[in-house]
Amino acid sequence: MAPHACPNCARLLHFEARVCPSCAFTLGYDPASDQFLFLGDNATTWRDAQGEAHPVVVCGNNNEYGVCNWLVPVEGERTLCLACRHNRTIPDLSAPVVPERWGRIEAAKRRLFHTLLHMELPIETPAEAAEKGTGVGLAFDFLYDPVAEETGTVQITTGHEAGLVTLNLIEADDVMRERMRTELGEPYRTLLGHFRHEVGHYYWERLIQHTPEVEAFRQLFGDERISYDEAMQRHYGDGSCGWSTDFVSAYATMHPWEDFAETFAHLMHIVDTLATLNGFGMRMTKWPGMQGQPSVDFDPYRAETSQLVAEWGPFAFAENAINRAMGQPDLYPFNLSETIIAKLDYIHRLLKRAAKGGSVEEKEEAKAA
Ligand SMILES: [Zn+2]
Ligand SMILES: [Zn+2]
Ligand SMILES: [Zn+2]
Numbered sequence: 001m002a003p004h005a006c007p008n009c010a011r012l013l014h015f016e017a018r019v020c021p022s023c024a025f026t027l028g029y030d031p032a033s034d035q036f037l038f039l040g041d042n043a044t045t046w047r048d049a050q051g052e053a054h055p056v057v058v059c060g061n062n063n064e065y066g067v068c069n070w071l072v073p074v075e076g077e078r079t080l081c082l083a084c085r086h087n088r089t090i091p092d093l094s095a096p097v098v099p100e101r102w103g104r105i106e107a108a109k110r111r112l113f114h115t116l117l118h119m120e121l122p123i124e125t126p127a128e129a130a131e132k133g134t135g136v137g138l139a140f141d142f143l144y145d146p147v148a149e150e151t152g153t154v155q156i157t158t159g160h161e162a163g164l165v166t167l168n169l170i171e172a173d174d175v176m177r178e179r180m181r182t183e184l185g186e187p188y189r190t191l192l193g194h195f196r197h198e199v200g201h202y203y204w205e206r207l208i209q210h211t212p213e214v215e216a217f218r219q220l221f222g223d224e225r226i227s228y229d230e231a232m233q234r235h236y237g238d239g240s241c242g243w244s245t246d247f248v249s250a251y252a253t254m255h256p257w258e259d260f261a262e263t264f265a266h267l268m269h270i271v272d273t274l275a276t277l278n279g280f281g282m283r284m285t286k287w288p289g290m291q292g293q294p295s296v297d298f299d300p301y302r303a304e305t306s307q308l309v310a311e312w313g314p315f316a317f318a319e320n321a322i323n324r325a326m327g328q329p330d331l332y333p334f335n336l337s338e339t340i341i342a343k344l345d346y347i348h349r350l351l352k353r354a355a356k357g358g359s360v361e362e363k364e365e366a367k368a369a
Contacts, residue, residue, distance in 0.1 A: 001114055001272060002279025004029070007049040008038045015114070016107050018062075018069045028058055028071040029110075031082050031117060037071060046071065059084050065093070067103040070110060083113040086125055089141040091169050098144050101172035105142055108191035112199060115272050118301040120355040122206070126163065136163035136205045144169045152176070158194060160201035160261075167194060185250065187333035193265055200264025204257065207354050220346050221256040231255040245337035263343045266334070267351075270312050270344075273332075274300035277315055284314055305345040309336065 004013045009023040013036060017027050026039040028046060037046040037054055045053045056071035059081035070081035078085065084106070091098050116123055122134070129137030141164060145156045148170045156168040170176045171191060181189035208217050218224070235254040243250040252262035278296040286293045294314040298307055313336075320330040336344070 001111070001118075001275050003276075004036050005049075006038065007036055007047065010049070015111060016069065027069065028056070028062075029069055030054060030056055030071045031114070032056075032073065034118075061087075061106070065090075065099065065102070067099070067106045068110070082117065082123075083110045086123075086138050086140055087142070088126075088139040088164065089143065091142045091144040095144055095146070095149075097149070097173070098169060101169050102142060104172045105167060105169070105191060109140070109195055111192055111272070112195040112268070115196075115268055115301075116199070118275070119271070119351060121203070121351060122354055122356065129163070134206070135210075136202065138199070138202050139164050141166045142169060143167070148176070152179075154180075158198070160198045163202055163205065165195075165198040165202070167191075167198075187249075187330075193269075196265035196268040197261045200261035201257065203264065203351070203354075204260050207350055208260075213350070216346070217260070218256070220343050221259045224256040226255070228255055228257070245335070246339040248334060248336070248340050248343075259343070260347070263340065264347050266336075266340075267344050267347055269332070270308055271300045273319075274303075274308060274311060274315070277311075282315075284318055290314070305341070305348045308348075309341050309344070312336070 001015065004015065004017075005011065006013055006017075006020040006023060006025070006027065008025045009020060011020060011022040013020065013027065015029070017036070019025070020027055020038070026043075027036050028039070029035075030037050030046070033048070033054070035048060037048055037056065039045070040047050046056050047053055054071075055074040057074055059068040059070045059072055060079035061068040061081070061084045062070075068081060068084055070083060072078055072081050080087075091102050093099055093102070113123075124132060124134055124137045126137030126139050129135060143156045143166060145154060145168050147153060147155045148168065154168060154170060156166065158168050158171060159166055171180075171194060177189055177191075204217075208214050214224075231254050235251075243253050247253045247259060247262075248266050249262050252259040274296050278298070278300055282296070284294040294311055296311050296315070300308060316332040320332060323329065323331045
């Protein structure tokens with residue numbers, strides 16, 4: 001995402017900021033105006049950089065638990081922000097490790113929502129979905145798993161079912177998550193990655209399941225009617241994952257649903273990272289053999305897939321080089337083949353048609369399909 005600045009002193013802020021590290025004013029992020037606001041001297045009025053007052057209050061999850069820095073309009077009955085209102089179950093906060101981990105989970109979830117909101121994708125809570133008749137609503141269960149803490153054996157599986165995303169709190173423990181990443185041979189495992197993957201399943205159900213769209217999906221990703229249980233046994237059983245350059249990850253080879261969710265997550269990774277590069281105005285130098293000068297001088301939330309992919313290649317390489325310069329693993333340890341790019345493009349077009357601000361041509365394309 002583009003960088004944000006403190007509206008009081010203009011210092012650059014991370015998206016998780018709640019207090020400015022420079023001027024020490026209390027901060028909140030207002031998703032409606034996509035900016036940070038600060039609580040002025042009288043500690044009652046939220047103001048922007050121009051000094052204008054905004055009728056907002058802090059999210060209920062900040063008041064009560066200190067895990068959210070988003071703001072909610074004063075008007076209306078909502079006390080929870082656009083991201084927090086999708087929580088169905090919050091974890092048992094009596095265990096000492098839980099509050100801090102839950103905070104990390106909410107921070108990752110807000111980044112997910114920031115991207116979804118900027119892509120203007122439809123997002124409903126289960127209650128809103130029932131009211132509008134749009135089928136699945138998106139909800140989250142964040143669950144503490146005491147057995148996993150004591151024995152390392154996970155009892156609660158992170159996953160998605162009918163709009164409900166379950167996340168085991170153990171994933172917010174760096175040591176445990178890194179252990180699982182190594183055991184499963186994954187090059188990348190993060191909370192944000194989990195959210196982007198699981199919400200991909202939600203959009204599959206929301207936009208493809210029980211619609212004519214499923215035919216186009218099957219042509220690219222395969223037939224999802226094959227047994228999921230058998231696919232899982234095969235994947236974890238004989239060790240022959242069948243990973244080829246047609247899949248963005250080994251996990252994507254397991255079942256067409258997982259391929260879709262993995263590819264969806266990568267689209268989110270690429271869009272949001274390019275939006276960050278764009279926000280900082282980063283450019284790359286031209287070197288021999290390179291055509292043009294890589295730069296992200298377009299809005300990645302609105303761009304064509306071809307634009308995204310063309311700039312992603314050189315920038316992902318540069319980002320990996322930067323990480324290696326710091327002795328860190330590659331930022332983006334993946335390669336995009338033509339087949340993967342075709343899948344990314346399919347998902348991207350699907351999302352653009354579903355977006356609230358989608359163009360007339362895109363809507364027509366949707367009707368014709
Ligand atoms: Zn400040
Ligand atoms: Zn919130
Ligand atoms: Zn999945």
